[in-house]
Amino acid sequence: MNAPDLAPIVAIRRDIHAHPELCFEEVRTADVIARTLEGWGIEVHRGLGRTGVVGTIRGSAPGGSNRAIGLRADMDALPMTEHNTFAHASRIPGRMHACGHDGHVAMLLAAAQELAAHRERFSGTVHCIFQPAEEGGGGAREMMKDGLFERFPMDAIFGMHNWPGLAAGDFAICSGPIMASSNEFLIRITGKGSHAALPHNGIDPVPVACQMVQAFQTIVTRNKKPIDAAVISVTMIHAGEATNVVPDSCEIQGTVRTFTLEVLDLIERRMDEIARHTAAAFGASVVFEFQRNYPPTINHRTEAEFARAVMREVAGAEHVHEFEPTMGAEDFSFFLQAQAGAYFMIGNGDGTHREHGHGLGPCNLHNPTYDFNDQLIPKGAAFWVRLAERWLAQPAA
Known part of the structure; x- marks a missing residue:
């Protein structure tokens, strides 16, 4: 994405960061996402998992592929007090985007904008899934209960999370177990x-x-x-x-x-x-x-290796790493129990991206001085777009 396209997405990310909402309370966040998608002419569905949003983008390239792919971003915050004082710090006491879900939303929105603007480049369907309540609420399970995979059939689903300590814009993935139960x-x-x-x-x-x-x-x-x-x-x-x-x-x-x-x-x-x-x-x-x-988050081998190949296209092989499984947990696991797919990381850097007014602590997940690295938005969006186009270009499922 070019710099002129990035500024509005960064503004949305920081607005969401300043107005964090806890699991199943993401009403304002969902409104921002839905309005933004609709403004780009994207078909929007709301109410899955209470506050979830799905944006469906259908390609117009010749061929009429029946393939479909799901791209997921979580959107809830944590019940903790932010120590940062920069302009987009949380305005709600006791609530904070300390895990980067605001950034995950931004990367997927940027990808959706690009895909909607260039439908002629692909044939098939992309479902952009904005999921509530990852932080303990099991929002993935609730979206499935509301018929996510029945209403929006897809051949595979993919999820991406930022990872502090991994160089900004690098990727990491593994086949098999990636996170624990x-x-x-x-x-x-x-x-x-x-x-x-x-x-x-x-x-x-x-x-x-x-x-x-x-x-x-x-x-x-x-x-x-x-x-x-x-x-x-x-x-x-x-x-x-x-x-x-x-x-x-x-x-x-x-x-x-x-x-x-x-x-x-x-x-x-x-x-x-x-x-x-x-x-x-x-x-x-x-x-x-x-x-x-x-449950444990277990990547499907075929989908994980497909994603790894796309990462190498986008970032270069030297910037794609084998992820060491962690005993942390993630409710994307529910999706992977029901549907083929993979979950992976994009590096958030070492925290030096933070603006004046950040807290004195490290830029780690679930830390009161954390902030998402906006430099990742174009790289993450480019990966989502390339992954969707490459996946849909495969022979009919």
Whole structure:
């Protein structure tokens, strides 16, 4: 994209950054996106996943391809306070675009503008998907419940996220697992309270909890295969109100992350068994709750390698890297369970792009001093356009 085309998109990005909205509350953001798409003559559909927007662009090149591709950008913010003071900093206390979803929207809007202006270059259909509630709300799943893939059939779907620390404009991708599943557990242990000087009169739930926490790690080291990745993190233990009282209950909470559902099944089953039998051994009772939030994000090999080839066309082979899978999670995983596709990263740089007035912290995701690098918009948009045109140019599905 040329510089004259970029300025309005940057203005939209910064306007969205200044007016962040949390999951399923993206009404203003959706309005901005829909109005912008309609202004370019793009067919707009609203209300999928409550606040989601889909812009459909049909090519006019000879050939009449029946192929279709989905390009996805998330658009929700985080419930955190921004420390930046530059002009486009958040104007809503306790809300911030600290993960770059404003930039993801901008890159996809820029691509949509280019595709709509040059429909003669491709045959087939591009669905630009602006998804709500990635940050914990499962907006991808909700869009699917509202018939995303039935109403907008597509051969593949692709998603892109900015990645701080990776050189600005470079790309990174891998086949197979790229992000982990995200799951939470809560364990309530009930014993019998007593005076701390007379512990034999009660059943202390605290040592029960300690035994469980230690035993959970043996699932990772002794139950699963060593080559299978998994993390069990106990992040909260709550018990007691006074130093001279043995409490009658204790609560344990934490997270589990895996790259496969098979390992996740194993961990949930073994945690439940350990919790129940450990409590029984001490004469206590227990309630074990396990909540599966997002499944692992697993790229389809054919689509991932296709995207990698397009990245090399756009950025050059030396600027395309193998992504090391991360234990972070992403609800694009729901899309990839139902539809072929791939998820990948574009480098956000080292933070030196930030203007005067940025906070003193690093430009990392979910950090109060983060800001998206607007220099990525033309590169990200160019990739989206090239990917769509190359995908649609393939033989009929």
